[in-house]
Amino acid sequence: MAIRPRRARASPVIDDLDISLKANEFVSIIGPSGCGKSTLFNMIAGLQVPDSGMISLDDKSIVGQTGAVTYMMQRDFLLPWRTVLENVTLGPELAGKPLAAARADARKLLRRFGLEGFENVYPSSLSGGMRQRAALLRTILCDRPIILLDEPFGALDALTRASMHEWLLGIQREFQCAMILITHDPDEAVYLSDRIYVSTPRPMQIAGIVDIDLPAERHRDVTLSPRFAEHKREVLSLLHALSSPPEAVH
Numbered sequence: 001m002a003i004r005p006r007r008a009r010a011s012p013v014i015d016d017l018d019i020s021l022k023a024n025e026f027v028s029i030i031g032p033s034g035c036g037k038s039t040l041f042n043m044i045a046g047l048q049v050p051d052s053g054m055i056s057l058d059d060k061s062i063v064g065q066t067g068a069v070t071y072m073m074q075r076d077f078l079l080p081w082r083t084v085l086e087n088v089t090l091g092p093e094l095a096g097k098p099l100a101a102a103r104a105d106a107r108k109l110l111r112r113f114g115l116e117g118f119e120n121v122y123p124s125s126l127s128g129g130m131r132q133r134a135a136l137l138r139t140i141l142c143d144r145p146i147i148l149l150d151e152p153f154g155a156l157d158a159l160t161r162a163s164m165h166e167w168l169l170g171i172q173r174e175f176q177c178a179m180i181l182i183t184h185d186p187d188e189a190v191y192l193s194d195r196i197y198v199s200t201p202r203p204m205q206i207a208g209i210v211d212i213d214l215p216a217e218r219h220r221d222v223t224l225s226p227r228f229a230e231h232k233r234e235v236l237s238l239l240h241a242l243s244s245p246p247e248a249v250h
């Protein structure tokens with residue numbers, strides 16, 4: 001996959017941005033609030049069309065095309081009037097696939113997603129972590145080679161987040177898909193990624209790329225290694241270089 005929106009008209013949100021993703025890679029984008037990260041995902045998902053540039057999958061343009069990738073948005077968007085099972089099978093249902101088969105596929109995965117026994121409850125009865133896993137199951141069941149995750153763990157406490165990280169990498173291995181994650185958390189980015197793009201404030205450009213040199217099979221103890229600390233420092237120093245110093249107080 002390659003994305004190259006180029007210079008557009010006045011005050012662009014995204015400008016001269018070039019990112020790429022290979023099959024089964026995990027890539028993160030980290031950058032200041034409001035820089036255009038969700039806008040970028042909306043473009044990759046075909047919900048917004050860039051003024052110029054190209055977004056391609058396997059050398060074919062996917063500009064303005066929905067359904068080429070799946071997208072877990074910044075809010076989980078579980079439909080409150082639908083049960084967990086009805087929520088997670090929304091993708092196949094909208095794609096016109098047989099509902100019985102989609103529900104059977106979903107039932108097989110409920111345990112893996114920690115939702116066994118909750119298939120008939122409504123989202124309001126789920127914990128924050130369960131809601132995120134339900135939203136992710138819905139995304140996975142869309143069965144696409146690329147998954148976009150917009151701050152999926154932003155609202156979770158540190159302990160729940162950490163357990164979700166290991167679980168997410170297991171899911172990625174199992175389902176053999178590439179993932180692009182938007183996050184504000186350098187630890188999360190280093191732990192999960194093969195590569196991190198650090199972006200500038202709006203207009204969004206790439207300020208630096210950090211290639212992560214950690215074992216492909218990651219366990220929590222890797223976070224204590226000197227290399228983990230070094231990668232985190234690289235990300236933080238790129239982010240700090242972007243933030244302007246506070247104005248002097250007279």
Ligand SMILES: Nc1ncnc2c1ncn2[C@@H]1O[C@H](COP(=O)(O)OP(=O)(O)OP(=O)(O)O)[C@@H](O)[C@H]1O
Pocket residue numbers: 013032033034035036037038039040074202
């Ligand atoms: N088509 C558009 N034309 C002009 N401005 C736009 C357009 N689409 C989005 N924006 C603006 O771009 C800015 C970036 O928004 P976006 O939600 O992408 O930021 P973000 O990096 O995801 O922020 P956060 O980290 O807070 O989620 C916002 O000010 C938004 O209103």
Ligand SMILES: [Mg+2]
Pocket residue numbers: 037038039074150
């Ligand atoms: Mg956003």
